[in-house]
Amino acid sequence: EVQLVESGGGLVQPGRSLRLSCAASGFRFGDYAMSWFRQAPGKGLEWVGFVRNLAYGATTEYAASVVGRLTISRDDSKNIAYLQMNGLKTEDTAVYYCARTEYYSHFPFFDYWGQGNMVTVSS
């Protein structure tokens, strides 16, 4: 059974940093890209970015709104994907989800999602 479990969220002050983890099990982690999303309270889904698997150099792509502040990485030895968030702003307050990423014709969709992890940025 595919499982994705996020952790590391919580309350953080503006300007500080936070790292979320997404622990994967039930599939060959190294075969898949991993993506992150967020959902602000009462709002819709927003793609944050993804990290490709090592066969594609573990390269990353990001939404324009987060470039330079949020960084995605992976540790295939631990089956974990990370979302490093620096210079946090109040507008980063959201539930953050990780998802396993499938590709069709080189473009992604997301077949399994974690349960979500709340990040609140407030002084």
Place this chain on the structure above:
Amino acid sequence: QSVLTQPPSVSGAPGQRVTISCSGSSSNIGAGYDVHWYQQDRGTAPKLLIYINNNRPSGVPDRFSGSKSGTSASLAITGLQPEDEADYYCQSYDSRLSAVVFGGGTKLTVL
């Protein structure tokens, strides 16, 4: 403002058929990029409902179907059931933004 446009809400009685539209442009759906649909119950994670325009993952009832034409896509739900009440999101790729894009979501109410 989402790149893909969905109606904020739709409703239907049990047993009825409803459709949810997803309107895009020439840089996303109209450019040939596939559309995928997700269902999100209140307070839970999204779940893949339809992938590559009209394919259902294992376990998704055949009451759910997807279609795509031109710059738009649609999700149809037949034989509405109370447990279908949820938020639904379409997703594609946009070449102008070089980004994964979502619709704003549609809240389905089963009357």
